[in-house]
Amino acid sequence: MSTSAITPVPLGRRLKRFMADRPLVPLIILLVILVVILQILRPGIVNERWIANTIKFAIPLAILAGCQTMTMLTGGIDLSVGTVATMSAFIMATQIVSQDPAVAFLLAMMPAVLIGLVNGIGVGVFRVHPLIMTLGTSLIGTGCLQVYQRTVIASGAKIPDFLAWLGTGVTYGFPNALLLFVPLAALIVFTLARTGFGRLLYAVGDNERATRLSGVQYWQVITALYVTSSMLAGITGLLYIGLIKAPSLSLAEPLVLPSVAAAVIGGTSIFGGRGGYTGTIIGALILTVLTTLLTILQMPEGARRILFGLIVLFVTAAYLRIVEER
Amino acid sequence: MTTSPLLDATGVAKNYGAVAALRNASLSVLPGEVHALMGANGAGKSTLVKILTGAISANAGRILIRGEARDIRSPAAARRAGLLPVYQEPSLIPDLDVLSNLRLTGTPVEPFRAWVRELGIADLDLRDSARDIPLAVLRVLDLARALAVEPDVLLLDEMTAALPANLAEKVLEVVRRQGDAGRAVIFISHRFVEIAALCDRATVLRDGETVGVVDIVPGVEEEIVELMLGTRIEKAKVAARSVSEKAASAPARPRITVKNLRVGIKLSDVSFDLADGEVAGVVALEGQGQDELFAALAGSIRPSGGTIEVDGQAVKFSHPIDAIRSGIAYVPGDRSEALAMQRSVRENIALPFSAALRNWGPIHMRKERATVQSAIQRLQIDTRAQGEVQRLSGGNQQKVTIARWIAADARTILCFDPTRGIDVGTKQEIYKLLRELAGHGKSVLFYTSELEEVQRVCDRVIVIFGGRLVDIFRVEEADESALMRAAYGLPRGAKADIGILADPQSPSSGTTP
Numbered sequence: 001m002s003t004s005a006i007t008p009v010p011l012g013r014r015l016k017r018f019m020a021d022r023p024l025v026p027l028i029i030l031l032v033i034l035v036v037i038l039q040i041l042r043p044g045i046v047n048e049r050w051i052a053n054t055i056k057f058a059i060p061l062a063i064l065a066g067c068q069t070m071t072m073l074t075g076g077i078d079l080s081v082g083t084v085a086t087m088s089a090f091i092m093a094t095q096i097v098s099q100d101p102a103v104a105f106l107l108a109m110m111p112a113v114l115i116g117l118v119n120g121i122g123v124g125v126f127r128v129h130p131l132i133m134t135l136g137t138s139l140i141g142t143g144c145l146q147v148y149q150r151t152v153i154a155s156g157a158k159i160p161d162f163l164a165w166l167g168t169g170v171t172y173g174f175p176n177a178l179l180l181f182v183p184l185a186a187l188i189v190f191t192l193a194r195t196g197f198g199r200l201l202y203a204v205g206d207n208e209r210a211t212r213l214s215g216v217q218y219w220q221v222i223t224a225l226y227v228t229s230s231m232l233a234g235i236t237g238l239l240y241i242g243l244i245k246a247p248s249l250s251l252a253e254p255l256v257l258p259s260v261a262a263a264v265i266g267g268t269s270i271f272g273g274r275g276g277y278t279g280t281i282i283g284a285l286i287l288t289v290l291t292t293l294l295t296i297l298q299m300p301e302g303a304r305r306i307l308f309g310l311i312v313l314f315v316t317a318a319y320l321r322i323v324e325e326r
Numbered sequence: 327m328t329t330s331p332l333l334d335a336t337g338v339a340k341n342y343g344a345v346a347a348l349r350n351a352s353l354s355v356l357p358g359e360v361h362a363l364m365g366a367n368g369a370g371k372s373t374l375v376k377i378l379t380g381a382i383s384a385n386a387g388r389i390l391i392r393g394e395a396r397d398i399r400s401p402a403a404a405r406r407a408g409l410l411p412v413y414q415e416p417s418l419i420p421d422l423d424v425l426s427n428l429r430l431t432g433t434p435v436e437p438f439r440a441w442v443r444e445l446g447i448a449d450l451d452l453r454d455s456a457r458d459i460p461l462a463v464l465r466v467l468d469l470a471r472a473l474a475v476e477p478d479v480l481l482l483d484e485m486t487a488a489l490p491a492n493l494a495e496k497v498l499e500v501v502r503r504q505g506d507a508g509r510a511v512i513f514i515s516h517r518f519v520e521i522a523a524l525c526d527r528a529t530v531l532r533d534g535e536t537v538g539v540v541d542i543v544p545g546v547e548e549e550i551v552e553l554m555l556g557t558r559i560e561k562a563k564v565a566a567r568s569v570s571e572k573a574a575s576a577p578a579r580p581r582i583t584v585k586n587l588r589v590g591i592k593l594s595d596v597s598f599d600l601a602d603g604e605v606a607g608v609v610a611l612e613g614q615g616q617d618e619l620f621a622a623l624a625g626s627i628r629p630s631g632g633t634i635e636v637d638g639q640a641v642k643f644s645h646p647i648d649a650i651r652s653g654i655a656y657v658p659g660d661r662s663e664a665l666a667m668q669r670s671v672r673e674n675i676a677l678p679f680s681a682a683l684r685n686w687g688p689i690h691m692r693k694e695r696a697t698v699q700s701a702i703q704r705l706q707i708d709t710r711a712q713g714e715v716q717r718l719s720g721g722n723q724q725k726v727t728i729a730r731w732i733a734a735d736a737r738t739i740l741c742f743d744p745t746r747g748i749d750v751g752t753k754q755e756i757y758k759l760l761r762e763l764a765g766h767g768k769s770v771l772f773y774t775s776e777l778e779e780v781q782r783v784c785d786r787v788i789v790i791f792g793g794r795l796v797d798i799f800r801v802e803e804a805d806e807s808a809l810m811r812a813a814y815g816l817p818r819g820a821k822a823d824i825g826i827l828a829d830p831q832s833p834s835s836g837t838t839p
Contacts, residue, residue: 195688196680203677206666213624213656213664214730215647215681224686273668 016322023267026322027282030315034289042296048173054288056168056175056243060085062284063181063236064255065262066188067229069280072263073192074205074222075272076123076130078229080115080138081259085237085252087111087145092238093157093247101160109234115141116230117223124222134226145249157247167242177239184232188277201225205272261312262287267319286315330393332357332510333378333409333479338387339534340373347373348384349534355479355512360505362521362542363514365531366554366777366810371514374531375481378512379411380404392478408478412485414613416464418456424467425452433474441470446496462489469497473504480504481512486520487613498524516611518547518814532556551810581637581738581769582623582654588631589618596632596795598788600738600771605764607784607801608773609813615793616773620742623771624656625649647681653737657727659746659773664727667716671707672698674715674726678734701733705759721752728759738769745779757783777809791815 018025039046064081071078088108095104115137122133169176192198200221203211208218233252240252266283268275290311294304333355340348348370355361365371376382378389380398389396391407398404404411418427428435435452442450445466456464465485472480482501486494502524504511515521521528522542530538530553538553540546580599587596593615600606610616622629625643633640636652643649646656655678658664665674675698679685702709705725711717715726724744731739741760745753760770760783772783780787781801789797789812797812804812811817 190688194691195686197686199673199677199680199689200686202669203666203673203680206668207662210664210666211677211681213626213646213658214677215645215650216677217645217647217681220683273666 058288059177059181060240064259065280068263073201080134081233082253082256083138083141084233088234089237089241094152112230112234116227120223120226124219163242334390352536355510359526360511362525362528369531370534410472410477411481420457423455438474441473483514583635586632593618593793604785605770607780610790655731655736656740659743661723671712701729721748741772
């Protein structure tokens with residue numbers, strides 16, 4: 001029938017189509033809803049200071065989630081980011097006591113580069129599954145850090161002023177960490193969208209065989225990727241120690257799984273080939289707000305974790321249903 | 327005949343969407359006979375076999391077993407009805423030992439052992455896991471496993487492929503005796519020599535229909551070839567063809583010279599050359615080593631012997647990038663192998679640009695858009711759904727895989743069955759494009775499973791059979807039936823006598839009666 005052609009598309013369908021075309025919209029809506037709930041539960045909590053605080057805590061998570069986004073695009077994952085961040089933070093805090101800041105920085109970044117290189121070669125050349133590879137190097141890194149801790153136990157530790165300023169400082173209402181994060185995020189977004197390397201990450205994750213036939217050398221891409229990921233994690237560690245101000249051997253470890261969750265909520269597929277960093281940033285914000293929300297509900301720790309897990313699962317499932325066609 | 331058939335299938339049809347894989351196929355097998363099932367690629371042999379063995383169900387048709395109508399809905403049902411297949415791929419589970427594999431299918435062990443010995447394997451340890459057993463032996467074990475349950479009808483798909491001569495001989499002997507014992511064997515093979523030595527009758531399929539049942543008598547090959555081809559109308563060659571005729575005939579230094587190329591056991595001693603400005607067609611039945619030939623030229627696999635020269639320089643490819651640097655691009659037959667399905671048309675076409683380390687930096691978007699756009703226009707890709715390649719039609723996807731190398735300006739394109747499963751209009755466009763490429767001085771190596779395409783597109787024909795190059799000739803020298811004969815290893819007309827497999831006395835055929 002020709003009349004069926006002009007039947008208007010139902011509103012629900014149209015809305016779905018709209019959201020499928022702009023996957024960021026439902027995420028932003030969710031973020032706003034969470035903030036509104038928070039405001040209703042604790043009227044007045046949402047103010048300039050709260051926002052600055054939320055952003056401060058979301059940034060380290062967002063950078064680590066950036067590592068996950070990039071590795072997940074190739075069908076991988078980087079579970080060593082927590083250890084790498086912890087190592088660079090711990091080494092920075094202990095070396096700054098006796099070394100020049102620049103030297104301390106280089107020393108702090110060394111394990112990051114090394115672990116990234118080992119991850120990349122393991123995954124790219126020897127084809128170890130990224131989950132196992134990065135878990136393995138993460139354990140090795142933690143062990144090394146424990147050994148290292150004994151050698152520096154007498155020298156003590158301090159937080160460099162600059163990192164404390166960057167991690168916790170606020171200028172004109174804006175957290176100083178944004179000075180680091182905005183260029184970094186812009187660089188990641190640009191890399192993924194507009195550079196040859198970014199294209200290859202998507203393509204390798206989508207169909208490795210096709211990239212091989214097009215002349216792409218898998219190990220090069222993967223090695224560069226894991227080194228980049230690890231270096232980002234190292235930088236996150238430095239920022240995070242400025243924020244937390246208490247070096248410990250498990251400093252950034254609690255961020256690892258949320259960083260994966262933030263990337264997944266942000267729409268990056270763990271099977272590779274699809275996703276992007278802007279979604280991940282919002283995913284990190286959502287998780288941070290969610291954590292605040294669950295904290296002020298004053299539930300026991302166990303219940304809070306259960307709820308956190310359930311919400312992450314629900315949001316991810318719902319989001320995929322909205323964004324994916326069919 | 328007075329005996330009633332063991333298996334009688336009539337009017338079998340199967341549609342996949344709008345495509346009819348089988349229209350009206352019939353197959354009748356008498357007790358005590360070895361019956362050949364023949365047909366060109368895509369004629370519907372494998373569909374018919376799958377229906378008979380319960381792997382898929384037919385849309386129409388009637389299957390009688392010993393005169394009773396049976397509805398074979400699953401492989402288990404086929405087994406109960408006495409129909410047992412041995413497929414081309416080994417079916418033992420690699421991680422289990424032979425004994426556990428037997429238990430899995432409830433195969434009696436003693437008869438199995440007896441058959442294994444009968445088939446010429448003296449020293450089989452049933453505790454070996456299937457993974458450690460060589461391919462040829464695995465195929466024989468599959469056969470022994472089938473024989474051990476004494477099926478009424480045994481279905482053998484290319485049973486002797488990948489078998490060394492001594493094993494093949496034993497297998498044929500045993501199959502022959504099956505027939506003598508009053509059971510029936512359906513024998514699918516491309517090898518006329520074997521069929522002549524073994525079979526009583528042959529059913530020939532063409533375009534999903536049974537077009538004839540013939541008794542195997544000396545000289546029946548010609549009749550079978552004619553049946554497989556049918557009376558096809560001589561089609562006009564693509565117009566663009568004559569334009570490049572001159573360029574192709576000019577004596578040119580070969581672009582690529584292949585000498586004594588060998589790849590494992592699949593391909594041996596293949597030598598030919600490819601000139602600028604020509605389209606060379608590779609004619610081969612499925613699995614004759616053409617896959618390995620293309621993969622070796624594309625740098626996907628390393629040849630185990632022989633040399634490849636590009637522009638007179640010997641080259642060694644260890645990764646496709648090496649071939650691409652020499653200007654050789656490979657378009658695989660399976661589109662899902664070449665495309666990043668979730669990415670856009672543009673990204674897929676531009677993929678080779680980013681491959682090299684030095685091109686990992688920022689992309690010059692405007693320049694890229696222009697290059698990609700011109701390739702899209704050249705191939706007339708329908709870009710309405712260009713956001714994700716997986717939303718394009720098969721023909722358009724295939725065009726994207728070719729457009730990639732047009733955009734990259736590759737000098738030599740290896741096209742492996744590029745027209746498989748795409749519509750007629752797109753096929754025509756691809757023929758024209760390949761001719762144009764040759765007209766512009768590029769060289770194309772073109773394998774196709776459809777013989778008529780060879781005459782439309784190619785300048786020269788390279789025939790491969792059983793992993794060996796059996797013939798090279800200019801396309802004008804052969805019509806379609808000559809090509810078909812060549813593909814089946816039969817001599818091409820009276821003047822050609824080089825095809826080694828055409829000689830039934832040749833040891834490599836392994837089937838001397």
